[in-house]
Amino acid sequence: MKATIVTIGDEILIGQIVDTNSGYIAKALDRIGIQTHEMLSISDDKKHILETFKKLQNQVDLVIITGGLGPTKDDITKKTFCDYFDDVLVEDQAVLAHVTEIIEGFYKRPINQLNKEQALVPSKGEVLFNKMGTAPGMWMKKDNTVFISLPGVPYEMKYLVDFEIVPKLVKEYKRPYIIHKTILTYGQGESMVAERIETWENNLPSFIKLAYLPAPGRVRLRLTARGENKDVLENAVKENVDSLSKIIGDIIVGFDEEETIEVVVGKLLAAHGKSLATAESCTGGKIAQMITSVAGASAYFKGSVVSYSKATKVSLLDIDSELIEKNDVVSAAVAVAMASNVKRLLQTDYAIATTGNAGPTSEPGSAAVGVVFIAIATPNEVVVSEFNFGQPREKVIDRTANKALELLQQEILKSTH
């Protein structure tokens, strides 16, 4: 079963917003064994939309469309659906009651004509009731292709995917099995890893595909197995992961696909009943933000001091101003002091500290652009490392935050074993 995901909206085609919806939908489909054949972004243009529908008709089993369902003139998906399916719009009473409740109950004003039109749906379609907003989703079929239209607002789209579309697809369609297994390696580049596993890679069965997903400092290897027999797939994946582990066991650090480093670190801390604080200079709160994006973080995260000036380091982090003068604010000594002081002040088991120059410019006599110090305080000691993450600024901040969490993970594993 194959799907194509279509995003409608000029704002995507001029680069004003990035489409994150398609990725969410693709992941949800992949989990239930439906392969995304293509993702496509097209303009808010009736002719363009109709041509796209025609092209996809019978090429794939499923077309999922997001965007163009708002109340304004540039939102034309609904009318274009009617054209394509030779249908008319009719008022849906349940949707109208829901829209009225949102506008009058939440926004405290009478509904206007444009709001009322949100309750119009194609007569031949199935309405996907949108509890999260005013625009309903639609499910329509022509020949062998199902066309589903969803609002572009991410949390409305996510609700409809999780609670309407996926359950319906699981119930109504037979799907093949897809198994992914991701092997996370640290410390060697893509070409080094590839060289080491060449023979293994050449001997993979034809129904298993290998992908290399390199990121700064690490490479994920993803195995994808597709077929009809779940047991055969699972056994083949397991066997090949086992033989791979014998070849590059020294650089494999994990197998979990979905888990980001902040989730992994959070689980480790929670499991061992340990707590964490951060003192951030060049990362400006990024590490705290990553940690607190995980629900339940308050169980192990006590807080952060984002010290974006020398005065803040002295007053809030209790750092000796002479230490800063003597070593420079971007130095191993200051990173160590930040980590140990924030750990003491917030009474935690672990602490992370960052100080560096994220760029784009540097003052004469101070640290070069891209230079970063990361210190990790553990119950027993403080370790500090120096890096040069180059440019641009966003990359320095991202890499520092990710590297700091990786270093923390290693230290937790060491000190809890």
Next chain:
Amino acid sequence: MKATIVTIGDEILIGQIVDTNSGYIAKALDRIGIQTHEMLSISDDKKHILETFKKLQNQVDLVIITGGLGPTKDDITKKTFCDYFDDVLVEDQAVLAHVTEIIEGFYKRPINQLNKEQALVPSKGEVLFNKMGTAPGMWMKKDNTVFISLPGVPYEMKYLVDFEIVPKLVKEYKRPYIIHKTILTYGQGESMVAERIETWENNLPSFIKLAYLPAPGRVRLRLTARGENKDVLENAVKENVDSLSKIIGDIIVGFDEEETIEVVVGKLLAAHGKSLATAESCTGGKIAQMITSVAGASAYFKGSVVSYSKATKVSLLDIDSELIEKNDVVSAAVAVAMASNVKRLLQTDYAIATTGNAGPTSEPGSAAVGVVFIAIATPNEVVVSEFNFGQPREKVIDRTANKALELLQQEILKSTH
């Protein structure tokens, strides 16, 4: 002149990573008057790539492809280029020297066969020298369509777009004019705004297109004018913006397309020589992270206290524990105390404080999920507002951070006028 942007990679089609490259390229093309017709993500599959090239041949003037240029077996773009253009790969000496320098100079190991293959390029193409990495870009032409292949690593892709492709396109092609003007409105929903400007919208000339870009609490209106005569376009856009301002001047807050709220606030603070600190509970450092993502933020941002526990609020923010017990940690009183204390402790002119329950769960007797208090301390007073941002967690954090910066902007405008 029309372009289609193609991303190659199974990791995108299974939703493992989000494609941000296409948006960057589209924005760069749009600035020089080249329209992006479609964006397309396809699999690492030779047949799929060749079919796509064939389909796009002569349908658009420009095909820009990212991904599939790495050193490993799943990177097949280069070989597929050779197939499509009936070409062979030859070793480029300048690229080989560059790859050798990176591997031997930076990674401190001898180059291997896979690294060497990075220096192979199609003989008929033009090499786009990649200073930022080992994979060169390629520029090839067939009939009326130019095919450009770029590495998928974002900062390598960005470098080649900015320093190789855009200058070459500007030099070699005649392009129409595209003018965008974005009008930022606050405080009224999409359907309300649409109702107010209906007549104006109906009278827009055919070469000007209007789009509504709603986001929580605000609507951007984007006018796009396309044509041959720059003066005609500019005058028409100006006239229509003027007449629009007469209709909804009360809700228009700005006209700048690119500027995010953190950039706007940063400019305001810098212009008035004022400083800022934040005390963040439910936003967990998100506001500090947004502010410090802007280069030069250290001129006005002193730091943040991310107080993710009561103890941290008491010890670092000097908040009376009785005040917390009496009012609950999520309360107007605590928000006010957080804002005024962090302003005093970090000696700034302004401060933001957030406290709320981002969810997904709430304790009995404490604040409901989604409830947030935001306090803004100015040189003269502290103002506090209550919100309910519902769920999910990421939305509560995002909306709180954005709303806090908007409230700060309004307070700065008030107190500096």
